[in-house]
Amino acid sequence: MFMPPDSELSGREREVAALLLQGKSNKQIAFDLGVSVRTVEYHLSRIYAKLGVSSRAAAVLKLNAPPLRESPGQPGGVLRESTVDPGLPPPHNGGSTAFPWRFPMKRWWLWLLVLVLLAILCVCLLLPVARYRAPIFSGPAATVTEAVQAAPPVPIATVLASATPAPRTDLRQEIQALAAEYDQAVQAERRSAPVQTGRDPHSGEETFLFQGEALERILKLYDRFGQQLHDLNEEYLALYRAEAAPTPFPTRPSAAQNEAYSRQLEAGYQSLLEQELEEGDTLLVYDPAEGQYVPMLVGDSYARLELYARALGVLQQAPLAAQVDPAADVAAIRQALGDPDLQLLFQDIRPLANAPAFQAAVYTGPDGGQYWVEVSSGRLVEMEMNSHLEVPAFEAQDVEQLRAIAAQFVQANALRLEELQGQLAYEESGKGSIYFFRWDLRGLDWSGTEWEMMPPLLQVGVRADGQVVAYLNTLDLYDPEAK
Numbered sequence: 001m002f003m004p005p006d007s008e009l010s011g012r013e014r015e016v017a018a019l020l021l022q023g024k025s026n027k028q029i030a031f032d033l034g035v036s037v038r039t040v041e042y043h044l045s046r047i048y049a050k051l052g053v054s055s056r057a058a059a060v061l062k063l064n065a066p067p068l069r070e071s072p073g074q075p076g077g078v079l080r081e082s083t084v085d086p087g088l089p090p091p092h093n094g095g096s097t098a099f100p101w102r103f104p105m106k107r108w109w110l111w112l113l114v115l116v117l118l119a120i121l122c123v124c125l126l127l128p129v130a131r132y133r134a135p136i137f138s139g140p141a142a143t144v145t146e147a148v149q150a151a152p153p154v155p156i157a158t159v160l161a162s163a164t165p166a167p168r169t170d171l172r173q174e175i176q177a178l179a180a181e182y183d184q185a186v187q188a189e190r191r192s193a194p195v196q197t198g199r200d201p202h203s204g205e206e207t208f209l210f211q212g213e214a215l216e217r218i219l220k221l222y223d224r225f226g227q228q229l230h231d232l233n234e235e236y237l238a239l240y241r242a243e244a245a246p247t248p249f250p251t252r253p254s255a256a257q258n259e260a261y262s263r264q265l266e267a268g269y270q271s272l273l274e275q276e277l278e279e280g281d282t283l284l285v286y287d288p289a290e291g292q293y294v295p296m297l298v299g300d301s302y303a304r305l306e307l308y309a310r311a312l313g314v315l316q317q318a319p320l321a322a323q324v325d326p327a328a329d330v331a332a333i334r335q336a337l338g339d340p341d342l343q344l345l346f347q348d349i350r351p352l353a354n355a356p357a358f359q360a361a362v363y364t365g366p367d368g369g370q371y372w373v374e375v376s377s378g379r380l381v382e383m384e385m386n387s388h389l390e391v392p393a394f395e396a397q398d399v400e401q402l403r404a405i406a407a408q409f410v411q412a413n414a415l416r417l418e419e420l421q422g423q424l425a426y427e428e429s430g431k432g433s434i435y436f437f438r439w440d441l442r443g444l445d446w447s448g449t450e451w452e453m454m455p456p457l458l459q460v461g462v463r464a465d466g467q468v469v470a471y472l473n474t475l476d477l478y479d480p481e482a483k
Contacts, residue, residue: 009050016043017063020056025353039219045289060453167243171236172281172299175229179283182225186286189214200292207291218288225285233302240303249315262316269308276301317349320375324349324361329373333363336380336413337468344371352381354454355474379476380413385469391433396464399435403428406437406460409468414458415476424458433464441478451478 009017012033019029026040033040044056051062193214198207210218249265252258276282280301284293297305314321330344344363352358352372360372360381369385410417417424417439424439440457456478461470 009047013043013047013050016040017047017059020044020047021060021063039223042219042222042289168236168239168299171232171239175232175236175298176283178225178228178232179285182221183286185221186218189218196291198291205292209291210288215288218286222286222288229296229298233298233306236299237303237306240300241307244303244307246307246311249311251315251318255319258315258318262312265308265312265315269305269312272308273305276305280304313348320349320359323375325378326361328378329361329363332373332378332380333371333383336383336471349375352474352477354382354457354472355450355477357450358474358477374477377476379415379473380471381473381477383471385467391464396433397466399428402435402462402464402466403437405466405468406435406462409460409462409471410437410439410458410473413471414473416478417458417475420475420478434461434469435464436461436470439475441475 015033016029019033026044030040044059048059051059053059053062189210190208193210195208195210195214198209199205200207209215249261252261276297277295280297281299282295282301283298285296286292287294324346326346330342333344334340334342343366347362347364347370349359349361350372352360352374358381359375361375363371363373365371365385367386370383371380372382373379374381420441421439423441423443425441425443427438427440429436429438436459438457438459440455440459441451442455442457444455446452446455454474456474457472458475459470459472460468463469
């Protein structure tokens with residue numbers, strides 16, 4: 001398979017590519033390399049460009065060569081860099097939702113068809129569709145099914161425009177000041193550092209790419225700006241949501257009707273996105289990956305798109321949400337951790353990054369830890385506690401003690417470890433004050449299966465003081481007959 005020579009990928013890009021091939025998320029790659037998620041996204045965009053691909057899956061296929069795929073592993077308990085971290089984020093980056101549909105229009109009759117469809121769409125948008133409210137589940141776990149119940153229909157446009165701007169003026173001004181500060185830093189760097197200039201082939205706009213140390217400085221500035229902008233936008237969204245008081249899109253009587261309705265709303269989202277980018281509240285911000293200024297949604301435009309996208313996500317999750325038993329899930333988590341008083345809140349339903357064919361209900365604890373319970377089985381399959389803290393030397397236990405703690409935990413919570421023991425590769429590794437103990441089935445041929453990018457595995461992370469802080473178990477989800 002195609003693999004670019006070393007000269008085409010920089011050293012850091014090859015590090016990112018290696019971790020990408022291990023099935024790691026952007027958050028995990030950032031943690032392993034000690035950089036921000038936005039920096040990882042930048043390196044991935046450069047890798048995609050050099051590979052001539054536009055997606056993560058396509059990049060994995062082109063990079064699928066033994067020197068990067070194989071994890072050497074060695075027996076004897078020697079601690080090395082972890083090949084898989086247990087904490088995995090939602091399958092989207094940055095919390096944004098988009099549905100980039102494109103239709104080829106090369107014949108006049110297709111244009112006519114598009115006009116007819118647009119006319120129909122306009123009529124549909126003018127009809128009462130649905131009210132919705134903010135679909136982030138922040139209440140008790142027992143309210144999961146209540147959050148997706150139908151609501152009286154009103155025009156979407158009416159709800160989106162219902163909030164008043166006055167209470168949010170200060171935040172909007174703060175966002176503008178933040179963008180101006182970042183732009184001043186970019187322009188100052190541009191005056192003092194060499195840049196590679198060019199033209200965007202589509203828009204004809206001038207592009208300028210920073211190089212070397214200047215690029216690293218701009219990436220750090222962009223990372224900081226992006227995080228601050230996200231925080232301000234989320235504050236703005238909270239105010240907007242409180243004033244607009246949106247309600248969920250109503251679920252349909254059958255799964256097929258719900259899916260068709262979701263597709264209709266996706267098309268509406270795309271139209272709204274394009275309209276907001278053209279006419280709405282945006283800021284032009286320099287993107288180091290693109291080498292030019294790109295529009296970013298802020299203020300009302302950001303709030304409208306986020307409310308729409310999150311409400312659409314709740315609608316799409318409604319059939320799965322009906323299967324979630326919050327009381328049973330919370331009981332399973334408490335039993336696994338041996339903490340009968342642990343307080344948990346339901347967040348949402350997400351596909352497992354290491355097993356995307358499976359969906360999990362995600363809960364958060366008071367310390368920010370996340371716990372994933374697979375919907376169909378009701379079993380705890382993943383957890384990541386907020387535990388990346390240094391452990392004082394006098395509290396640290398030796399590796400033998402930590403290994404025993406990991407073994408006790410998996411014996412109590414992993415159903416299929418003993419059954420598959422003879423087929424499993426075993427590995428130990430360390431990251432800071434956390435030690436990882438892992439069993440996996442990577443020795444089998446997974447090509448052409450859903451496990452191709454990340455074979456079934458079981459991993460426990462134990463902090464040096466003996467606290468189990470991470471867990472990932474897809475061994476219990478693996479069905480040999482379905483392979």
